Amino acid sequence: MQCRQVHDAWRAGEPLGPDARAHVDQCEVCALLAGDDGALGLALGNVVAPNEAPTLPAALQARLDDDGLRARLSSWPTSTRVIATLLGAVLVPAIIVAVWRRPDFGAYPPLRMALDVLTFVVPAALALWLTLRPVHRPAVSPGVSLGLAIVGTLAMLSLVVLPEAHADHHGSLLGVGDDFVPRARACFVTGTLAGLPVLLWVRALLRDDGPWWVVVTTLALAAALVGGLSIFLHCPLVSPRHLAAGHATILIPFAVLALLGRRRGLGDTG
Amino acid sequence: MSAEVSDEALMEAYVAGDRSAFATLFSRYAPRLRRLMARDLARGTDADDLVQQTFLQLHRARRDFRAGARLRPWLFTIALNLKRQYFRRKGRRPEAPLPEPGAGDLVAEGGDPEANVRDAQLRAVLDELPAAQRDVIVLHWFEGMTFREIAEVVGATQAAVKVRAHRGYGRLREALKTQV
Numbered sequence: 001m002q003c004r005q006v007h008d009a010w011r012a013g014e015p016l017g018p019d020a021r022a023h024v025d026q027c028e029v030c031a032l033l034a035g036d037d038g039a040l041g042l043a044l045g046n047v048v049a050p051n052e053a054p055t056l057p058a059a060l061q062a063r064l065d066d067d068g069l070r071a072r073l074s075s076w077p078t079s080t081r082v083i084a085t086l087l088g089a090v091l092v093p094a095i096i097v098a099v100w101r102r103p104d105f106g107a108y109p110p111l112r113m114a115l116d117v118l119t120f121v122v123p124a125a126l127a128l129w130l131t132l133r134p135v136h137r138p139a140v141s142p143g144v145s146l147g148l149a150i151v152g153t154l155a156m157l158s159l160v161v162l163p164e165a166h167a168d169h170h171g172s173l174l175g176v177g178d179d180f181v182p183r184a185r186a187c188f189v190t191g192t193l194a195g196l197p198v199l200l201w202v203r204a205l206l207r208d209d210g211p212w213w214v215v216v217t218t219l220a221l222a223a224a225l226v227g228g229l230s231i232f233l234h235c236p237l238v239s240p241r242h243l244a245a246g247h248a249t250i251l252i253p254f255a256v257l258a259l260l261g262r263r264r265g266l267g268d269t270g
Numbered sequence: 271m272s273a274e275v276s277d278e279a280l281m282e283a284y285v286a287g288d289r290s291a292f293a294t295l296f297s298r299y300a301p302r303l304r305r306l307m308a309r310d311l312a313r314g315t316d317a318d319d320l321v322q323q324t325f326l327q328l329h330r331a332r333r334d335f336r337a338g339a340r341l342r343p344w345l346f347t348i349a350l351n352l353k354r355q356y357f358r359r360k361g362r363r364p365e366a367p368l369p370e371p372g373a374g375d376l377v378a379e380g381g382d383p384e385a386n387v388r389d390a391q392l393r394a395v396l397d398e399l400p401a402a403q404r405d406v407i408v409l410h411w412f413e414g415m416t417f418r419e420i421a422e423v424v425g426a427t428q429a430a431v432k433v434r435a436h437r438g439y440g441r442l443r444e445a446l447k448t449q450v
Binding site (some may be wrong): 003004007008028033035037040042044055057059063071075077136137138142209210 | 292296297300326328329330332334344347348351354392411424437443447
């Protein structure tokens with residue numbers, strides 16, 4: 001016996017049977033409705049829904065009929081969208097590791113390397129998870145997204161303030177003096193370009209169903225982190241000045257994109 | 271598609287390509303969702319827009335629907351999430367609904383004028399409840415959902431949902447007593 005069956009009896013104005021009375025005895029809420037000889041239950045039983053049967057509005061029908069590329073991508077099951085997103089996010093860093101890996105890979109302390117990579121991967125994965133969270137799941141508090149944005153930003157900045165990972169490779173000691181600006185600029189541009197495909201790819205997979213400012217923030221953060229990871233896996237320089245000017249600054253264009261996206265709105269629910 | 275076909279069967283038919291199944295779901299649920307929206311919105315067009323957004327998102331998420339799942343909690347979760355997003359985006363709290371005759375609000379059965387007045391007052395008290403309590407009562411009483419389903423829909427624990435229901439029904443009961 002469930003609440004609904006008791007409510008149906010009230011709606012029908014029927015006396016409660018033994019099963020219904022037993023339910024009322026153990027359900028605090030139904031007991032409240034049954035108080036005063038069931039006055040509230042009987043009164044609510046009189047309030048019913050109207051028998052309207054509206055037809056699909058033409059504007060909605062037109063959107064349902066949209067069969068464009070984005071409509072098809074965004075209607076993939078969430079599990080497929082998650083796999084596609086992970087493949088997209090891994091692709092650029094994987095290519096870099098395969099063909100354009102930092103030359104000091106052997107000299108970099110393995111534990112530090114693992115921790116540095118996780119510094120990018122963990123917040124990026126969480127940001128993508130939040131970005132793709134479907135609207136038919138209970139909503140996550142916007143505070144979680146804001147907290148993640150702060151943590152992700154601090155994670156990227158933390159690499160700047162950590163002690164230099166090593167000084168065992170001549171390539172890691174470049175980027176000083178006249179070489180500082182060109183190398184920092186090259187890393188900034190490369191890292192930004194490495195993050196952009198992720199942003200565009202995940203954008204195509206979105207259903208525009210989440211709180212839009214949360215979506216633009218988490219998506220931009222994830223793209224910045226993938227860009228940062230990509231350049232980390234490529235660039236051997238370990239100087240904090242270079243990491244600040246060439247790597248951490250990758251956050252800036254994505255923050256600007258997030259603000260622009262926030263202003264314009266991402267789509268239907270934006 | 272007959273009215274006896276379950277929501278889940280309709281949804282599965284839609285996922286399989288039967289477009290009329292979606293229209294049936296719309297005619298079945300749009301009035302209920304509009305009521306849910308209209309209670310917090312001063313403008314009927316905003317409520318209509320949110321109902322359409324709900325169905326658009328249902329359409330976009332259709333391939334996430336798994337056989338054996340129940341459609342109604344799914345649909346109401348989408349609707350309540352979109353309503354919350356609407357208020358966050360607007361940066362304001364739920365508004366007092368404007369009276370909209372014939373706009374699909376709950377109606378009283380029967381022609382007893384005294385009962386009709388009482389029911390109208392009860393509906394007014396229901397409309398004045400905090401949104402969190404009112405949503406739970408709408409889902410529990412009018413939609414017949416279990417507390418487990420409601421907890422899933424509103425993203426709270428069953429205990430929290432029961433507390434909201436208890437408080438909301440309690441206020442309705444007090445209001446009813448004062449009317450008698």
